[in-house]
Amino acid sequence: MKPVNKGRSILGLNVHGEAKPDLLERLGEFCSYCECPGAAQQLHVEHIYAQAKTAHPNLSKAWRNFLIACGTCNTYKSKHLGNDRQRKLLKKFLWPHLDNTFRAFKYFPDGRVEIPAGLKPEIRTLAESTREMVGLLKSPAVTTDYAGTSIAFDGLQKRKKAWGIAQRARTAYLENQTPGQLESLLDNANQTGYFSIWMEIFQDLPPVRRELIRTFKADSFCFDQNTQPSTKGRL
Numbered sequence: 001m002k003p004v005n006k007g008r009s010i011l012g013l014n015v016h017g018e019a020k021p022d023l024l025e026r027l028g029e030f031c032s033y034c035e036c037p038g039a040a041q042q043l044h045v046e047h048i049y050a051q052a053k054t055a056h057p058n059l060s061k062a063w064r065n066f067l068i069a070c071g072t073c074n075t076y077k078s079k080h081l082g083n084d085r086q087r088k089l090l091k092k093f094l095w096p097h098l099d100n101t102f103r104a105f106k107y108f109p110d111g112r113v114e115i116p117a118g119l120k121p122e123i124r125t126l127a128e129s130t131r132e133m134v135g136l137l138k139s140p141a142v143t144t145d146y147a148g149t150s151i152a153f154d155g156l157q158k159r160k161k162a163w164g165i166a167q168r169a170r171t172a173y174l175e176n177q178t179p180g181q182l183e184s185l186l187d188n189a190n191q192t193g194y195f196s197i198w199m200e201i202f203q204d205l206p207p208v209r210r211e212l213i214r215t216f217k218a219d220s221f222c223f224d225q226n227t228q229p230s231t232k233g234r235l
């Protein structure tokens, strides 16, 4: 899950839709949870705390309560949390604007997303809850309902496809390491989405990873000079 930097708050929003251009500018045109790409019209302003007026009226227009999400993640999250599990969300889950969520998940060629070994037990629990909340990152093998299973299979296929595209881009780049080839690689990455997959494929090539971090608008403070993940928040 790509860590992001939302930057300074934007105050005085009248409706939450007004935040969208600024969010897309700072976070990129990708879902904050599943990393899929999307046109501006397809991506939603995601309310971390649901915007139900009765539940959190003061957060419905608050910059700190926004991320960007695709329709699938947005819907699944609100269904999963319901109205009665909306307390202390910031503590109960990991968040890409608060934590270095890049360290919480590991992506595989077959589309799986697993939680890496070596995380502290309490962080592992948070990562598991987060994966569960978004639905898209969970394994089809462990879903319990039809909606969850079909979403999981869909996500799996998309990530598998992105992996193949990134792998082919790597081969082309290694054969021809020119600025032009790098530019086309970045265009390709931007269109394909799935930041974490591209980072995994290019893990031995920090110069390319630096450009990926920039292109995807990941939080640059979450990576050191060699593009290895550094600490942010609880990770």
Ligand SMILES: [Zn+2]
Pocket: 031, 032, 033, 034, 035, 036, 069, 070, 071, 072, 073, 074, 136
């Ligand atoms: Zn999504």
